[in-house]
Structure formats: structure tokens, C-alpha cells
Amino acid sequence: AEIYRVLGEPQKSLEYNLKDISICEKVLPQMHPDLATSFNNLALTYKALGESQKSLEFNKKALSIQEKILPPEHPSLALSYNNIASTYGALGDHQNRLDFNKKALSIREKVLPPVHPDLAQSYNNLALTYDAIGDLGQAVDFMRLAVGVFEKSLPAAHPDVAMAKKSLASLEEQLSAGAG
Structure with missing residues (x-):
């Protein structure tokens, strides 16, 4: 899925992301880091397709898992905050964009x-x-x-x-x- 997204074929990427999520949800615990990664990848694909609202939905699903299983200053959280900020920017919500960019920076400055x-x-x-x-x-x-x-x-x-x-x-x- 990621290869198709990077190659500029987001529709193909979406197809494989959805298959990946379907498998992960069947075989992994709800709070598994690989499921969070799959949600993040799907969010990136939706963003590439111009579907920012769906992208935000899956960014938040990933973040929900990460906030429960990772230490509060884990670099993966900074990346998720960064992705969410970018999506808020695409949606024109600059206050939330600012808030999430600040969260990402706060972690990155520490680690x-x-x-x-x-x-x-x-x-x-x-x-x-x-x-x-x-x-x-x-x-x-x-x-x-x-x-x-x-x-x-x-x-x-x-x-x-x-x-x-x-x-x-x-x-x-x-x-x-x-x-x-």
C-alpha cells in the first residue's frame, strides 16, 4: 500500500490499506502498535486522495492507540501529532493545526x-x-x-x-x- 501511495497511485494504495486494516483488526489486539501504524498509513492515503476528513478520522484512531501504549514523549507520538496538524491545515483549521504542531515540537525538542x-x-x-x-x-x-x-x-x-x-x-x- 505504501509503495503505491509513494508512486502516486493512491487508489491502489487505498485498496491495500483497507485489506491491511481488515487483517490487522482480525488478528491483532485493539491496542497494538501495528494497528496504529496501519491507521496512520490509511490516513496518509486518504490525504493523498484529497479526503482530509477521512484522513483525520484515521489519524485520530492511530493516535488513540499510541497515547495508550507509548510513553508520552515517544517520537511516534510527535509524528502522529505532526500528521494531524498537517491534516487540520488541509481542512483550514489553523488553530488545531497550531496546537498539534506545538505538541509535536514539544516532544521533538525533548527527545x-x-x-x-x-x-x-x-x-x-x-x-x-x-x-x-x-x-x-x-x-x-x-x-x-x-x-x-x-x-x-x-x-x-x-x-x-x-x-x-x-x-x-x-x-x-x-x-x-x-x-x-
Whole structure:
């Protein structure tokens, strides 16, 4: 299912995700981490299909399992919070997007080294969220953090470094245009 999703064939991915869930629900306990992973994969497929509401439903099912079986600062929780934030963004619910991005960042700041690319991704996500709600000052601050961590954790030619730098330049331009 994941291969089809990555290859840009979400309909085929959906078919296999649904088979996977059907099997997992029959053979695994309700609170099994593999079932949470299957729900997360299905959520990603629904998001790829543009069905954000269904994506959110399965993100939350996965999170419900993870919150019961994982320690509160487990990196998988941060990833789930990140996925839910992204889905809320697709739905235009920027307050929930902000809340879940903050939860993801809180975990990542505690468990990851200060120059980890996932930490940079959380800073990037918060920058984009603050931009969406019109707080350009916060957006610039978080994008600067993202660029700094990406530059220290990834090769200079990595696309995430270039994208973050481009986003930072755009945000700084918007901020200075608004201030002038």
C-alpha cells in the first residue's frame, strides 16, 4: 500500500490499506502498535486522495492507540501529532493545526538532538502555520530556526535546505513590506 501511495497511485494504495486494516483488526489486539501504524498509513492515503476528513478520522484512531501504549514523549507520538496538524491545515483549521504542531515540537525538542532534521521540520511547520494565521513575526522566527537546523543537519544541496531558505526569504519580504 505504501509503495503505491509513494508512486502516486493512491487508489491502489487505498485498496491495500483497507485489506491491511481488515487483517490487522482480525488478528491483532485493539491496542497494538501495528494497528496504529496501519491507521496512520490509511490516513496518509486518504490525504493523498484529497479526503482530509477521512484522513483525520484515521489519524485520530492511530493516535488513540499510541497515547495508550507509548510513553508520552515517544517520537511516534510527535509524528502522529505532526500528521494531524498537517491534516487540520488541509481542512483550514489553523488553530488545531497550531496546537498539534506545538505538541509535536514539544516532544521533538525533548527527545531529539538540537540539530536533527525532524526538529527543523517542526520549526518549519510552525512557521507555515503562523504564516497561515497572519503572524508573520512568529513565522519568520520559526523559519529562521528551521533554516539553521536544516543547514547543520543536512547537506547544503538538500532540497529541504533550499525550500526553507526560499520560504524564509519570502516571509522576510512579506514582513518588511507590511512594516513599511
